[in-house]
Amino acid sequence: MKIGKDKMLNLYEIMVKIRQFEEKAKELFLSGELGGFLHLYNGQEAIAAGVCANLTDKDYITSTHRGHGHVIAKGGKVDRMMAELYGKATGYNKGRGGSMHIADLDTGILGANGIVGAGMPIAVGAAFALKYKGSNNVAIAFFGDAASNRGTFHEAINMASVKNLPVVFICENNGFGISTPQSAHQIIKDVSVRAGSYGIPGITVDGNDVLAVYENAALAVSRARKGEGPTLLECKTWRQYGHFIGDPEKYKDPEDQKKWLERDPIQKYEEKLLTLKLVTMDELVAIKENVKRSIEEAVSFGKNSPQPSPKEIYTDIYAK
């Protein structure tokens, strides 16, 4: 598949932005500036970047508790995200959602979600609406390997296949559901085989290879846009940190951790870009520096934004 230099560098920039956002969020959380919980996306950046590079603002995504990467890749602004993490009025949810509930209808982000597996039926509903309206847009559901054991996964894929809906199911198989390894929560090795039960294509790719993700997601999105129905795309990856920040990670085999860190998706992609002579080290450094500035601006925006007014505590809570 042909992919130009601009797009290749854009994939890199998005991955770097996700990584730096997460590192900054971790630092602020550990210093006590941010409350709540943080489920970081480090190590999985190639998946959000590779998938969302095939989408427009009019396409939808549903996300998970580990959702910052999806939001950034889909076009979310880091300043409004950071403000949401700070619980401020300028955040995407006016400070009421926090890390696990960031949503932005303008960019098609139907929401991160603290309920495991809850995004899949929502994406199917959005895909149904798109088909009903005769649009050629698509909906994407991101979810983890453990979420593929939930009834919502099976019900959503069944309904999507029966109705031939424009939806792509992206399983980010990072090998764990909290502290439970995949081998202890399901007997299959590849989640993608579950697609066979529903008569749709199921594909497994290297989720740490952004170009492999991009190309396979492009095929799945194109099938959906052409009215050829849903696909289940499984991306094998690794959660570089614990389930949440504060998790002692005693259940991880240090050898596995080491092996996967050597396959860091950003590092691997840098090597590829340099080997292909598509970019110089100076250009990569310049991209990182630009991203760093935008993250610093986002922090100061979040920190200096006003708290939500207590008078608005019920605003947007009840539908009239």
Ligand SMILES: Cc1ncc(C[n+]2csc(CCOP(=O)(O)OP(=O)(O)O)c2C)c(N)n1
């Ligand atoms: C319905 C539901 N059950 C249980 C939980 C508790 N819980 C939070 S995250 C998680 C594991 C999710 O694992 P996976 O789907 O593989 O995603 P990952 O955390 O690896 O990204 C669980 C069981 C929850 N939030 N919602």
